[in-house]
Amino acid sequence: MAENKKKNEALTDFEIARRRRNLLLQAGITLFALILLGVYLMPLLYGVVTSLKTKAQSADPSAPLVPSIAVTFDYEGKNYDVLQVPTEAGIHEWALVKKGRRASQFVDPGNPGAGLIDWEGNWRALEPVWVPSVQWDNYPQAWNTIDFARLLLNTLVYAFVTMVGTVIASSCTAYGFARFNFPFKNLLFMVLIGTIVLPPAVTLVPTYAFFVNVLGWGGTWLPLIIPQMFGNAYNVFLLRQYFLTIPKEMEEAAQIDGAGRIRTFVSVILPQAVPALTAVSLFHFFFAWNDFFGPLIYLAGNRDANPITVGLTEFNGLYSSETQLILAAAIISMILPLAIFFMAQRVFIQGIVITGVDK
């Protein structure tokens, strides 16, 4: 009896130790993940914070981290920088009125009537006085300078037109591979998957020569849109995997009711596959939003047709010293993709997993 009780106590001791160990592990691992995430997302925070600074602050390594402006003081009709001036009586915040190499004259903003104060030392070594101030105005300024409305319109039209095309073509193709038997089906499917690892460069030169020289479509969106009207291997693969999970009985029932193949596909299969179709549409949208190489070569010489990617790159080249505007433009360009991702992440993540590991 006593022995049994002792055993129970030992067990609870063991249990307590185990729980304590688990709690420690939880805290340790979660803290580690938090630190890692902080470092991983640090550039994003940097981008947001710096996009709200003045140009002067963004270029000053000793400036405070939060968006601020250097304080100035209006003295007898002129603006002077307020600096941190060390004196025997501690650090004063005085406005620098007359600069000299060894000695300068300041005025105390709190008591301008006292007149100029002489100070010995090199004013260049003095730090300015910063007060927090957020430059929201950088955003409309970046938006207008880069003409973001036009870039956005170009990108959206491109994304939606090609999205409709590629989703229709890919789902037809996927249905063909999922449900029908035809000669060389496996070989054709292998070729389709093989196009994933084919470098686009190998088809690019003749395609470019044909579109630009023969058809004269240089500077237009047509060479970028038309090839995407024929589906793409990733989309076909994802949709095929999804179609394979839809029970055949539903189609057979529809066919007994007299529906043709196309009717069955449109009214039975597609409504069942809405999650997969959404995932494919989203993937395509992000692809189009990021597409760079195609627009770079085909739209060369027609700046009005630029999408966001090329527009941002040109903006970066022209305004490279305006860090705050470049970062504001970069952040404007990521708002829509990030918003869509946060809203639709479940469908999205499932789609990636299917293309990557699905059996």
Place this chain on the structure above:
Amino acid sequence: MDMFSELDSARGTPRLADIRAAIRLTGAQRVEAKWGLLFISPWLIGFAIFYLVPMVVSLLFSLYDFTLSAPDEARFIGLQNWSRMLFDDPNTWETLFVTFKFALISLPIGMVSAFLLAVLLNSQHLIGKNIFRTLFYAPTMVPLIAAILIWSRVLNPQTGWLNQLIEITGIEAVGINGLRWLDDPNLIYIAYTFIGLWGIGNAILINLASLQGVPTELYEAASIDGAGWLRQLWSVTIPMVTPVIFYNLVLSVVGLLQFFIVPWVLNLGSGYPEGTTNFYMIYFYKQAFTFQNMGYGATLAWFMFIIGLAITIFLFATGRYWVYYAGESK
């Protein structure tokens, strides 16, 4: 079956008898085949127009001296483009060397990071898993150009936060003699790798899904045998996720061969600093589209295709020895 094992099993060349049998169809089969081909016709037509024909024409282009601005002066020169590329043009091998050097640095870092992050996000001890997963994926959703522009400023030696962060740990990083990520030939590939780490979200997710698919019995058995966490990771987890590692490896290699956007956005393909960013794809772009040298450009493109194909075949051939497919006996 994994998509690549499917590829593998279909790779055997069809025998003549199989082809005959496949073509000799009954009436109902013929109707089915007709519908099947009709449904896949969008892709089939697109494949012919935008893959098959251009590939062949591209190979033909490589036998011509052909400048886009003067198409009438195009002339057949045999294998001269090929011999120029392989033997006379130092840029071919220099840019290939640059590309491979960068790949050898960034590929292992990227793949190991994706795997380890997936292990972390799969840990039973992590609180708030879903939030962490979403947030670790978020940078992958940042458009690449925006990511490059942000990183180029974060890596600024004076005002960038990365150096200021490193400085906190006591290492001297800020300033002209500090870590000049984008200007120092010894650091440039690490800097580019950082930018690449903002795009590993898909690899993390695929790794994660694969980790979740490892049967828990395996871990129980291993822990009964006395295997610790590290031993379990090495002997159970890694072998079980090799198909995903393989998939990521193939896609990364193919992607790195075409590495273009980061150096283009940062320095318009100038090779700065000291030619370390003269990647093969940049060289191809200059030949084909800046100099409009279609014949030589096509040659460079075909060579890239051959190299990519050789690496892919090599990976598939060696994959037999280290990639584990459930249900397959070896």
